[in-house]
Amino acid sequence: MPPRIRRPYLRTPQALPSPSHRCQCICKTRARQFSSTPKHATRVRDEMFRWLNGPGFVFRHPLPGSTNYLNAYDRYGRLVRAKNRLVGKNEKEKAEDEEKIDENADEEVNEDGEIVPKKPQKIKEAGIKETKNEPALPRETMEDLMPFPLNRQFRSQHVLSEELKDAIYERVMAEGQSVRTVSAALGVEMSRVGAVVRLKALEKEMEKQGKPIAFSYAKAVLGMLPSTPYVPYAPVTHESINDLPVHRATETQIFHPVSESRHFTRRDAGKVFDRELKPAEERVPHTELVQLEKWRHEGKIEVERIRLQREMEAKDVQSKKALERKRKEREAREMRKVDTERSEFRFQDIRVESVGRSGRSKEGVGARYGIPHQDRKKGQIKIPMRVA
């Protein structure tokens, strides 16, 4: 296989041609030239039109289900990742290109602006995969996901497809699965699952209120980004879900000599950093996955593992309920609520002694005496430095 030569694209025109430029090919044949453009720019324009009618022609009807970045095509306008699939004969390729164009035309006719962005594309992609005898188009490589040819460090990251978002919302809200379970099942981070559920709920609320939703915008943006599809029985992992968060205590380097005879594990290493620091397997977001792997190593059969996992989940739910009950009880004990016509008065019982012997302790309740406010002073940081 010849090496990919992608640099020539850097010479492609940066700006769109203006209407006057577009008719340049025709104007050339005329006797009088109205354009006062200097001579050297004509060559550039020639190059531009050569590109537009040559390798750039494929972008006139972008490939559905693909990001269609410049870098995904070689200098002859052929899709690099489809090269292996094709025999490599130009005529055949051209024929296929025409086919693709036809498909696109169909798509344009069929679509109206109100369709949820990803669906038509996905259907198309599936159609291509099923109907053609040739192997399906391979997934985009990292090399293909470079939207800006000059910035070789920037690669587009996959986003959740609309079906996947719907599936997440369905599982959490309709089926009542926990965020943790859905996250582990679909390979999407827990915080992202939470965000999807909240945003979907918002979208449905807006739909109910009859507010306009920017479907065309979403379709356009999502069309330019690679997305993770939703495959119900074989979910595609969207991202790494069990990353160990960096703890502040572990940011320093510590040289800690240990005698060879000592049994020194990860747990002990954690304690060297901080006495309260838990071992890594308890700090990762999905501790239950670690446990599952441990059972597998112990040689437990699948039925047994499932049973144990169910038990663990039930226990988790129980403890959460107990905590919630305790919190409510404590609140009821310490808080007295008195309803009035307009508002509710919440009386919280406190201890006067909390101000300390000097009466100036920070833990004490109320504005302190003899301690001026610093908030008008120069150089005070007013943005919150931590989240409570």
Add this chain to the structure above:
Amino acid sequence: MVLKIRLARFGKRNAPFYNIVVAQARTARNSKPLEVLGTYDPIPKPAPQGEGKPFKDIKMDTARAKYWLGVGAQPSEPMWRLLSMIGLMEPKYSIQKMQQAEAEQRAARKEEAADASEGR
């Protein structure tokens, strides 16, 4: 001198925030009190999730408040209202009280009217 349970205004312009204090009656409002019993935030906070009424937060050491009332401290009018909410004082202007009084008056008037008609 008379001891008062009263409010001392702290906070900023348009954002009042009060300390509930025990102080000598004749001292200045924000002078150092005998004791800070708690705080009162008079600006109602919106109800969580938009359900129910907005709420006002009051933090108070009820045991100390009881003690100071026991030794003769006199609550100011706003403090009387707050203390009566948690049953430390007899309500001064209770709506129920007023309604009851009205009902009694009405009943008395009716009786009078009945007596007058019987007398005829």
